[in-house]
Each structure stands twice: as C-alpha cells, then as structure tokens.
Amino acid sequence: MSEGQASRPAPWDEATAASIVAARGQEPGAMLPILHDLQAAFGYVDAAAVPIIADRLNVSRAEVHGVVSFYHDFRDHPAGRHVLKICRGEACQAVGCRALVDHLDICHGLATGATTADGDLTVEEIFCLGNCALGPSVLYDGELIGRVDAKTLDGLVAEAREPR
Amino acid sequence: MIPRIFIPVDASAVSVGADRVAQAMAHELAMRGIAADIVRTGSRGAFFLEPMVEVATLVGRVAYGPVTPADIASLIDAHFLSGGHHPLRLGPPEGLPFFAHQERLTFSRSGIVDPLSTADYRAHGGWRGLEAALKLSGAEIVEEVTRSGLRGRGGAGFPTGLKWRTVLNAPTQQKYVVCNADEGDSGTFADRMLLEGDPFGLIEGMTIAGLAVGASIGYVYIRSEYGHAFRTFSKAVEIARAEGYLGRAIEGSDHAFDIVPRLGAGAYICGEETSMLESLEGKRGIVRAKPPVPALKGLFGQPTVINNVLSLMAVPTILAEGAEAYADFGMGRSRGTLPFQLAGNIKFGGLVEKAFGLTLGELIHDFGGGTLSGRPIKAVQVGGPLGAYFSADMLDTPMDYEAFAARGGMLGHGGVVVFDDTVDMAEQARFAFEFCAKESCGKCTPCRLGATRGRETIEAIIAGRDVERNLALVADLAEVMADGSLCAMGGLTPDPVVSAIRHFGADFRRPFRTAAE
The missing domain is CATH 3.40.50.11540 (NADH-ubiquinone oxidoreductase 51kDa subunit)
Known part of the structure; x- marks a missing residue:
C-alpha cells in the first residue's frame, strides 16, 4: 500500500523490480498497479524502474516518467522512516488545520514537504481523507487519526523521533 | 444464544479509537469468561457518537457511545449485553433524533450488517x-x-x-x-x-x-x-x-x-x-x-x-x-434520496440520507445541531472544493439540483462543509485557486495558468494592493476559466472564488491590511 509504512521497504533491487513488473505485465492498464507495487516494495519508484516498465508495457520511457511524475503518490526518492500526512481540505480547514500546519512548522521545524535531518519523519499535505465529520485529520504511517490537536501532533512527532 | 456486540470498523470510527475499543472489549470479556461475538460493522454515520457500540437484545439493538476502552469494564458491570442502563446508553439507534427523521434507502445496511458476510447481506434485503x-x-x-x-x-x-x-x-x-x-x-x-x-x-x-x-x-x-x-x-x-x-x-x-x-x-x-x-x-x-x-x-x-x-x-x-x-421520494426532477454529508465545523457531523427538498438550514440545524465551536455560521460550502460558498442568509435553499443551480451553486456529491464566523473568505478564495493549481491536469490553458495567476491576484488583494482593480481582474479571469476549460476543474474553480467575493465582499476589502504593509 502506498500510504502505509507498516513494513520497512527493501533497498532498490533490479531483479526484484523486474519480477514485480512481470507479475502485473499482462493486466490491461497495468501501469498504476505496477507503480503501487514497486513503491510498496521499495518505498519509492527508482528511476531505474522506468525502462523496465517501458519495455514490459511497450510504451516509451517518457510516457512512464510522465505517469510517475503526474501522480502525487509516487515518490522518486525514499521518504522518512515515518510519514505524517496532514489533511488540508476545506472540512479540516473549518476546524483549524491551518493552525496545525503552522504548529508543525513553528514548533517542530517541519514545513509541509520537509523531512527531518535524521530521516525519521516526513510531513506532507493531503487533500481529504474522507474523515470530514471528525477533523482535523492526519494519516500517520497509513493510520487515520481524527480530531487531531497540537498535542496529538507533538505525540506523533515524539514517537517518530524516538531512538530506534 | 451467544450475545452479539457490534463495533464499527469504519475508517472514521477507527480514527477515534474503534479498534482500541474492540480490543479492550475482547480482552475484558475473555478475562471475565463471558462468551460473546464481536461483529465489526461499517458505521451508521453518526460520527459524533463514534465509537458507537451496539448489542443485540430481545427488543432489538441498543447503542452506547461514544465508548472509550476505559468504559468497557463499567459497561459490562452495567449488564450492557442485555441493554442495561449506563451513562453512555443511547437506546435503540433507529430512535436517535439524528436517525429517526432520515429516509435510508442507499444507507439501509451500513453500520448494521457484517460488511463481509453475503448471508447477512441477504438477510437485510x-x-x-x-x-x-x-x-x-x-x-x-x-x-x-x-x-x-x-x-x-x-x-x-x-x-x-x-x-x-x-x-x-x-x-x-x-x-x-x-x-x-x-x-x-x-x-x-x-x-x-x-x-x-x-x-x-x-x-x-x-x-x-x-x-x-x-x-x-x-x-x-x-x-x-x-x-x-x-x-x-x-x-x-x-x-x-x-x-x-x-x-x-x-x-x-x-x-x-x-x-x-x-x-x-x-x-x-x-x-x-x-x-x-x-x-x-x-x-x-x-x-x-x-x-x-x-x-x-x-x-x-x-x-x-x-x-x-x-x-x-x-x-x-x-x-x-x-x-x-x-x-416516490424527492421533488421536481430530483427523485429518490441523496445521502448528504455534514462536515467541517458541525456539532453532529455525519451521514444524513433524505429525499431531496429539505433546506440547507434544516440539514445544518435540525440534523447537525449548528457549529461545533458554538459560534455563528458564516459560510457553507456545498458540493466540494468546486462548489459555491453560501452565506448564512441563504440557508433556506432547498437541497435540490435545480434550486441550487438557481443560486449559483451545486449539490455535487452532497457534501456540506460548515464554517463559523472565524473564517476569512479571502483566504478560502485563495485556497480554491491554490488547489486548482495543484490539481489541474494541465490540458487547458485557462485552468493551468489561470489558477496560478488567480492565486497571485487574490494574494495581492489580501495584501491590500489595488484591491478594486484586482477584483475586476479576478472576475475577468473567472469568466475565462469557466468558458475556456474542458472539465469542471477549471470550469467550476471560479464558483467558490466568485461566490466568496459576492457574498463576503468585506473580507476582500480590509483597510487594516493596507495599513499593515
């Protein structure tokens, strides 16, 4: 699953990537499922995967790169060990998500899109998690959390930065 | 007969602790040697009561909520398995005011059945x-x-x-x-x-x-x-x-x-x-x-x-x-029911399925109980990020495709986002453009470039620069985007912007901003 970090991603490996691509190669419109599988395995889509996919799906490398870069989900480099996605949709805005985004930035030095220097935590924005009656909402390592306040965020940041 | 306990596994319910409640329940029952089936259901949609736990009794289901893991022991002590009294007891869920006046066709089963049992599905029609x-x-x-x-x-x-x-x-x-x-x-x-x-x-x-x-x-x-x-x-x-x-x-x-x-x-x-x-x-x-x-x-x-x-x-x-x-349900050319979703700054947020025709105000006040913050309503956005903002004096609009269109809005997918009087509508207009700039596919120039130019122009207005000239520019841009985009992204992004300017003009003309510069 792209949004979760439940299992630690493996380091990039071309043979594994090729078998992931081959496993899906016959499906009609296999591109997105393949990219999701690659990201689930490695935590990102390595540039070296592009020619493998292009070859298998009989499309140009430019086309594969175009798809990878079009969708917000696909990363071209690994994220931090933990990922915190904070919802910035209107329903969460109505219950104060802007202040929470500012709190992460001001109190923890984590602007949206930033990763801590030690690689422990990446903070990203997301638009709507479908939890609009119980906002503000975040997704922490794939887990949906509702009615989030600054204290919840402090706890998540502390948890993410605990020594391994 | 082994008692049956129903605890939602719906993502929203889980986001406020339904999984922890289910675990604590299983643990506590096991500790006391009580045999019971815990069925994980979807949610009925009264999210303000989640995690809502139900038990099947001789007189139908009885609900308790919102339940935390710390409540489990006292619930069992209070014989909740046979519907016993407890401060969290809500009674039969169908009788709750939030549900009693709904007309549930599409949502007749969510929160009631085991979502992964075809037999349960059949048993419920x-x-x-x-x-x-x-x-x-x-x-x-x-x-x-x-x-x-x-x-x-x-x-x-x-x-x-x-x-x-x-x-x-x-x-x-x-x-x-x-x-x-x-x-x-x-x-x-x-x-x-x-x-x-x-x-x-x-x-x-x-x-x-x-x-x-x-x-x-x-x-x-x-x-x-x-x-x-x-x-x-x-x-x-x-x-x-x-x-x-x-x-x-x-x-x-x-x-x-x-x-x-x-x-x-x-x-x-x-x-x-x-x-x-x-x-x-x-x-x-x-x-x-x-x-x-x-x-x-x-x-x-x-x-x-x-x-x-x-x-x-x-x-x-x-x-x-x-x-x-x-x-038989509905009004005019809007037949049947629509599941409305009460969201944002709302006291009783959740899913309300009703025939078309009730008013926006009835939805927000009678079902939603007003704002969560307790402050007055300032704006309501219906129909998602591309939907128009309505002001508090437009709450008499009936929830119907044509009635909404007549007031420059759209029902869309039935989402209703409520804002209290702390919202800055110029910032909401800025966000509408920002969102469009992020999410535009890029095919149509008015959408691809217009969204970014629109955001910049609203930022100038917020900063108090050439306000009237820039407002005219935004109106012009909105027309180009609406007329010159293939799909609703570029075509409707102007709606939240233009409606915010029309109904909340004062938020765009704040003299202190100029002074602050």
Whole structure:
C-alpha cells in the first residue's frame, strides 16, 4: 500500500523490480498497479524502474516518467522512516488545520514537504481523507487519526523521533 | 444464544479509537469468561457518537457511545449485553433524533450488517435486485432504471437510464462498467462508508449495470487516500467471486460479470470521468475532450457506463422495490434520496440520507445541531472544493439540483462543509485557486495558468494592493476559466472564488491590511 509504512521497504533491487513488473505485465492498464507495487516494495519508484516498465508495457520511457511524475503518490526518492500526512481540505480547514500546519512548522521545524535531518519523519499535505465529520485529520504511517490537536501532533512527532 | 456486540470498523470510527475499543472489549470479556461475538460493522454515520457500540437484545439493538476502552469494564458491570442502563446508553439507534427523521434507502445496511458476510447481506434485503434483474432483458432493466428517475449522484446529475441506454445500444462486443469511487471532494465520505460498510451493495449494483448494458467486466476506481476502503472492498469482491455472485455464472445463470478494484494515486482530477479512464488505462490523468462520450468510446475505446458509487448503490433498491417506489421520494426532477454529508465545523457531523427538498438550514440545524465551536455560521460550502460558498442568509435553499443551480451553486456529491464566523473568505478564495493549481491536469490553458495567476491576484488583494482593480481582474479571469476549460476543474474553480467575493465582499476589502504593509 502506498500510504502505509507498516513494513520497512527493501533497498532498490533490479531483479526484484523486474519480477514485480512481470507479475502485473499482462493486466490491461497495468501501469498504476505496477507503480503501487514497486513503491510498496521499495518505498519509492527508482528511476531505474522506468525502462523496465517501458519495455514490459511497450510504451516509451517518457510516457512512464510522465505517469510517475503526474501522480502525487509516487515518490522518486525514499521518504522518512515515518510519514505524517496532514489533511488540508476545506472540512479540516473549518476546524483549524491551518493552525496545525503552522504548529508543525513553528514548533517542530517541519514545513509541509520537509523531512527531518535524521530521516525519521516526513510531513506532507493531503487533500481529504474522507474523515470530514471528525477533523482535523492526519494519516500517520497509513493510520487515520481524527480530531487531531497540537498535542496529538507533538505525540506523533515524539514517537517518530524516538531512538530506534 | 451467544450475545452479539457490534463495533464499527469504519475508517472514521477507527480514527477515534474503534479498534482500541474492540480490543479492550475482547480482552475484558475473555478475562471475565463471558462468551460473546464481536461483529465489526461499517458505521451508521453518526460520527459524533463514534465509537458507537451496539448489542443485540430481545427488543432489538441498543447503542452506547461514544465508548472509550476505559468504559468497557463499567459497561459490562452495567449488564450492557442485555441493554442495561449506563451513562453512555443511547437506546435503540433507529430512535436517535439524528436517525429517526432520515429516509435510508442507499444507507439501509451500513453500520448494521457484517460488511463481509453475503448471508447477512441477504438477510437485510440484499441480492433481491440482482435476482429480479436476472429475470429481465437488458432493455427491461434500463427501462426500470429510467422510470425511477435516478440521476447520477457523482455531481452532474445526469439521468442514469439515458446513459445506460446509450451503452446498451452501442453495437460492440466488449463493454465496461466503471464505478467512480474517487471521492475527492472535501466534506464527502458517503462512498467511503459504503465501500467499507456495505460493499456487496455496490457489487450488486454494478452487476445489474453489467447485465443491463451487456458488459462483463467492471472496474472500481478507489482513491488511494482510502486505503482502508480499498482493502475492505477488494476482500468483498473475492468473497462474492468465491460464492458465485461474481464470475462466469452469476448465481448459476449464464450471465458473466467480474469486478476489478483499482487504486488511484493521489490526483483529484481523476474523479473527472475521462481523466479516470486515462488513469485506468495506465496513463497520466489528462482530461479527454468530449465527444465522443464515454458511453460510446470509453475505457480502452469501448462503450462504458461510468457511474458514481451512490448511483450504482441505488440500483438494487430500484430493481427490488420497483421504479415507482423509488421515484416516490424527492421533488421536481430530483427523485429518490441523496445521502448528504455534514462536515467541517458541525456539532453532529455525519451521514444524513433524505429525499431531496429539505433546506440547507434544516440539514445544518435540525440534523447537525449548528457549529461545533458554538459560534455563528458564516459560510457553507456545498458540493466540494468546486462548489459555491453560501452565506448564512441563504440557508433556506432547498437541497435540490435545480434550486441550487438557481443560486449559483451545486449539490455535487452532497457534501456540506460548515464554517463559523472565524473564517476569512479571502483566504478560502485563495485556497480554491491554490488547489486548482495543484490539481489541474494541465490540458487547458485557462485552468493551468489561470489558477496560478488567480492565486497571485487574490494574494495581492489580501495584501491590500489595488484591491478594486484586482477584483475586476479576478472576475475577468473567472469568466475565462469557466468558458475556456474542458472539465469542471477549471470550469467550476471560479464558483467558490466568485461566490466568496459576492457574498463576503468585506473580507476582500480590509483597510487594516493596507495599513499593515
């Protein structure tokens, strides 16, 4: 699953990537499922995967790169060990998500899109998690959390930065 | 008889601790040696009461909520298993004010049944629509759906029967049914709830659509932000296939239909139907020009029915109960019910299914109980990020496609986001452009460039620079975007902006901002 970090991603490996691509190669419109599988395995889509996919799906490398870069989900480099996605949709805005985004930035030095220097935590924005009656909402390592306040965020940041 | 306890596994309920409650319940029951079945259901949609725990008693279900793990011991002490009294006791859920005045057709099962049990689904009226459809010809099914007056619930409100007839009459072998579950509008969660709480309802609706138009394959495009829903729905598809409700011989008939769940990848634009087709085909989600309409040239170039989750979920009821029974609900040309979603700064947020025609104010006050903050309502956005902002004196607008259009708004997917008087509408207008700039597919220049220029211009207005001239510029830009974009992204982004300026002009003309510079 792209949004979760439940299992630690493996380091990039071309043979594994090729078998992931081959496993899906016959499906009609296999591109997105393949990219999701690659990201689930490695935590990102390595540039070296592009020619493998292009070859298998009989499309140009430019086309594969175009798809990878079009969708917000696909990363071209690994994220931090933990990922915190904070919802910035209107329903969460109505219950104060802007202040929470500012709190992460001001109190923890984590602007949206930033990763801590030690690689422990990446903070990203997301638009709507479908939890609009119980906002503000975040997704922490794939887990949906509702009615989030600054204290919840402090706890998540502390948890993410605990020594391994 | 072993007592049955129902605890939601709906993502929203889990987001406020339903899993922890279920674990604590199982643990405490085991410690005390009490045998009981814990059934994980979807949510009924009273999210302000989640986690809401129910027990089956001799007089029907009794609800308790919101329950925390710390409450479990006292609930058991209070004999909640037989409906005993406790400060958290809510009584029969159907009798709660939030539910008592709803008209639940599409949401008749969510929160009640085990979402992964086909038998439970059948026990609550499931599969009857499909079984009725299996006795009819494709044309007869289309006729029934047409007579029901069902209009697409995704946003556009297009007559479903008309769409199906076009696909039915298309002279090709391979056709597709595509379900749009890319519910990207902030303030909406109805599709998610159904995918998690009543997945067989969607499977049944899609299968009927397949029978109606002669399609043997259906795709469900679920947004990646809904990982939990994707997993539940995928499991339901596997179960349906294993039990003969999908596959080569549906319920032993000679009809074949199967469903492939597909995960989106974080692109709002893929909720636009042609962009979604591109995405399903493995491409960038770039909007296609219409015509040709997808009903004639859709997925992989073949005739394709594209419907929203709510539209397809309404179909089994129509086939089971008859077109007239469905059409009896609603007003004017808006027939049936619409699941409204109360969201944002709202005291009693959740899912309200009602016939069209109640007013926005009734929805927000009578069901929603006003704002969560207790402050006065300032603005309401209906229909997602592309929907217009309504002011507090427009709450008398009836919830009906035409009535909303007459006031420059749209019902869209039924999401209602409430803001209190602390909201700065200039900032909301700025955000509308920012969101469009982030999510535009880039095909149409007015949308691709206009969104960025619009954001810059609103920022200038917020900073107090040339306010009136820049407001005129925004009005001009809004017209170009609305007229010069292929799809609703560029075409409707001006709606929240223009409505914010029209109804909340003072927020754009704040003298102190100039002074502060």
